[in-house]
């Protein structure tokens with residue numbers, strides 16, 4: 001079901017998550033606008049992946065509500081939330097070709113072959129993978145594999161893309177290239193994206209808005225320039241102001 005155009009891509013209200021006695025997310029409120037590129041940053045263990053998994057429906061929140069495109073998705077299975085997630089470990093199926101990997105989820109949903117082929121070929125064009133569609137993952141470089149993983153998300157035409165540290169397994173040069181590629185895709189697709197990283201440079205260069213998380217709460221939300229110039233507190237100042 002497609003969302004209403006007037007509604008934000010994502011609305012989180014008071015998301016809390018506890019594992020046993022540990023409160024990992026302590027009341028997260030956030031709206032992500034249509035077409036917006038929002039980056040979650042924060043130290044390791046602050047709850048970034050947990051929040052992304054909850055938005056994706058891979059894990060349930062303890063309390064709070066989630067709307068995607070104005071539609072409540074609490075209890076809705078991941079495949080029906082209108083999202084597509086790209087992980088740091090891209091887990092391609094070794095026995096399938098690039099094209100087979102990209103179209104798999106659509107085949108499982110019962111989409112017609114002609115429609116799948118059209119979507120795969122369009123995504124492959126966007127990602128410069130058109131000449132590699134018949135290859136197997138083992139015959140690709142790390143960067144090419146990560147592009148296939150992104151292609152797998154694009155073919156689903158999601159309301160919202162979720163990226164969890166997608167570049168952290170790539171070497172430095174490739175990280176920069178892939179980052180530029182993701183920025184270009186965001187422009188060309190006009191899609192809403194949430195991107196998790198602990199890398200300040202990625203956050204500053206990609207984000208329309210940055211959400212700084214720390215210990216399960218939002219420390220500050222704002223445009224990169226505003227966080228840089230007017231950090232709300234010492235934590236934000238230290239995090240945004242001192243790239244590694």
Ligand code: ADP
Pocket residue numbers: 019024042043044045046047048049050051
């Ligand atoms: P980040 O992605 O920001 O590094 P995570 O969201 O992965 O952080 O983890 C946040 C906290 O929740 C960590 O302390 C982690 O140990 C804990 N945590 C994550 N998943 C689980 C789980 N399934 N069971 C128990 N604790 C978890």
Ligand code: MG
Pocket residue numbers: 048049050
């Ligand atoms: Mg994480």
